[in-house]
Amino acid sequence: MFTVARSPQINGRQMVDVNLDETDFELLRRLDREGDIDVEATSEELDVSPSTVYYRLENYREMGILNGTVADLDARKLGLELTAITEIESSYGPEYEEIADELTDLSGVQNVYFMLGEMSFYVISKVKDHDHLQQLVDNIISIDGVENSVTNVVLRSFKDEPRLLVNYDDEDLTELFGSAARGPPTPRRRRPDTPRGGRRCGPARGGGACRGSA
Structure with missing residues (x-):
């Protein structure tokens, strides 16, 4: 479960403690690796509803974990x-x-x-x-x-990688993020009367509020 706790301010900035579960971790790895994700395909692969993916993407934006979508231009x-x-x-x-x-x-x-x-x-x-x-x-x-x-x-660049999580091996990621980094999320069962898509949300790039189950 994605949870956030407010910590005391340091140098005038509000510090935030963020706890990530395995679903959060997998979403963030895909965002970091690909820059953008197909919500429908991702929800199928992680066995969660599309509304869950939208909901968490909005949470990442609100907490400043995810900041915009920037094209990777070749200088x-x-x-x-x-x-x-x-x-x-x-x-x-x-x-x-x-x-x-x-x-x-x-x-x-x-x-x-x-x-x-x-x-x-x-x-x-x-x-x-x-x-x-x-x-x-x-x-x-x-x-x-x-x-x-x-x-x-600079005469020659051997590594110029602006992405974050791809720079760490799995062992370091496990140490940094705990159990969330140990593997893909465990599939969650749905009640037969629960529609797969959950409540409809706007597109991930739209910036509007998304609502759905977390």
Whole structure:
């Protein structure tokens, strides 16, 4: 059963404890692997009603586990040939968030990380060519509070995997998620008078409220 408990706030953010059962785990693995799922086919394979699948997808969205559906675009085929990793040393203090905001707004920047260590920020960018990279570096060092930067260009990528669960083997997943990761859910019996589809729900991408049995 998908359950959620509110924990105390940390750094102003509400922390959430989420307990997943085997059905939740299988749904999340499929979403992580495929990016989208066929609700009808998935409900057949997991032996649950389509309304159950819709209901849980909506719960994942409401709790922030599942955030949108984004197409996987090939940067190189779009002409963005270079991946740059920039290490930035900056002044510390409350203004670091302002620096982060300016870095985030730069064209071509994909990821901005605030770090513990010698460097303050790591920035990952996709750019067209060296001229485009030089323009980006110039924009970075012109930000008020940036004291120094070092930019490296990726020569070859051996792994660039934005998905989450596919990066863990089954042993680690079992340790992380407990019994939910041990295998497919046990089929649940339905009463003869219970229709398979349950109550009708809108499509998973629609964002509207779904209602059904969990």
